[in-house]
Amino acid sequence: MKVISTIAEMRAALKDERLAGRTIGLVPTMGYLHIGHLALVRHARQSCDVTVASIFVNPTQFGPNEDLSTYPRNLERDLKLLEAEGVDYVFTPDAAEIYRPGAETIVETTHLSRILIGRIRPGHFRGVTTVVSKLFNIVQPERAFFGEKDYQQLAIIRRMVTDLDIPVEVVGVPTVREEDGLACSSRNALLTPEDRKAAVVLSKAVAAAEALAAGGERSVAAIRKTMLKVLEAEPRGAVEAVDIRDAEDLSKVAGKFDKPVVVLLTVRFGKVRLIDQRVIGL
Ligand SMILES: Nc1ncnc2c1ncn2[C@@H]1O[C@H](COP(=O)(O)OP(=O)(O)OP(=O)(O)O)[C@@H](O)[C@H]1O
Ligand SMILES: CC(C)(CO)[C@@H](O)C(=O)[O-]
Ligand code: BAL
Known part of the structure; x- marks a missing residue:
């Protein structure tokens, strides 16, 4: 498993995989992995030749009074779990790699991002669609895997892919739950x-x-x-x-x-x- 933190290196590594005719699956995450994330990885491994997981706590999807600074993190443990699942590449950029000086372009679904959770967390889904479209452009996967626990997010990403003609198949994965029924999170x-x-x-x-x-x-x-x-x-x-x-x-x-x-x-x-x-x- 290769751990890569720059866009240039990620592109170079995946170019070779693509030239060899291999299909690429992407599992975007914010880390602190649990068995729900691993279910996404297993789906990716089943249907793609190469699995890329990304770990990036995306600052633009957090509001000013939200939990960006306390969001749980444990990269070392995450990497062990992903290696054990047979992931090929882990993309671990920092915020400066993803959001470069002068950046001003956003991607946003104009209606779906403002209802339901979008009302409670204004700007949240704009951050999600912007970073996910960047990850799609960096990795250029055939398929990308998202959990049904975040159903609104999944619906928004499907909308974005359709509206912008992004050539990525979006796959929804059923929610994995703890023993008592609580959705893993x-x-x-x-x-x-x-x-x-x-x-x-x-x-x-x-x-x-x-x-x-x-x-x-x-x-x-x-x-x-x-x-x-x-x-x-x-x-x-x-x-x-x-x-x-x-x-x-x-x-x-x-x-x-x-x-x-x-x-x-x-x-x-x-x-x-x-x-x-x-x-x-x-
Ligand atoms: N219990 C779960 N079952 C299946 N997929 C899940 C589950 N929890 C999260 N996912 C999916 O994993 C991906 C990454 O999610 P994220 O890293 O935000 O984890 P999370 O557990 O949802 O975190 P949070 O506590 O921030 O909601 C998303 O596509 C999300 O829907
Ligand atoms: C899709 C995602 C990785 C984008 O930062 C995030 O919203 C998440 O973990 O669900
Ligand atoms: N799984 C959704 C990511 C967030 O709450 O920011």
Whole structure:
């Protein structure tokens, strides 16, 4: 496994792989890896000849009062995990390599970036689409892998790729969960032991929504009410948002749904914001 921190070296190494006819898979991450990230790597390894993982805590997707400085980091451990998974290249640029003096170009989806989590975190998705488009240009992968836990992010990246004719296949990977159901997330490490226990309420609310839909319930209001009841039974979590949207374009759904919908939850435990997002079918 090669660890590369400059764009020039990354391009040179991948040019040779491409000339040899090998397909490239990219797994973008912000590090502090868990088994959810490793699931993305396994998907990449299965369908591509060469797997590139990137580790970059992207400053432009954090708001001024967010947790950029406390975001968990452990590069040494991350590299060991990626090596054990058979990753070929790890791209570990620093912020100065990615954002050079004078840079002023951004990539942004004008609607999807401003709804749901985009309302709670203004500018967040602009940072994500800008850095992901840069990573796509640097690595030029055939496929890139993203988790369904961040469903809005996945939808936004699909939109960007379609709108800008970027020749990358975006692959969504199902959410990997801890034993109690909590979606694996790097930020789980920031929870106090009490909050960690309480955080299971997110997956409980998602499971309640799934069970209702599986039993034939189609009313958005009824499903939302049940989810809120589950969430409000846990006083440690401050509920920031509970939404049910069209799974394809994240548009609002009124009354009863007749197409798959996605439930999107944001709950804060102290300063730690956790999300869970899941498609519930018909
Ligand atoms: N539990 C999970 N299952 C599958 N994919 C996941 C999971 N958690 C994160 N991912 C995916 O891994 C990629 C990198 O995510 P990131 O490094 O931000 O990790 P994270 O655990 O989501 O961190 P955070 O706590 O900041 O939300 C994203 O595509 C994300 O959707
Ligand atoms: C896609 C991503 C690596 C861009 O910084 C980040 O938003 C993440 O980890 O989900
Ligand atoms: N997985 C999403 C990255 C972020 O919260 O900034």
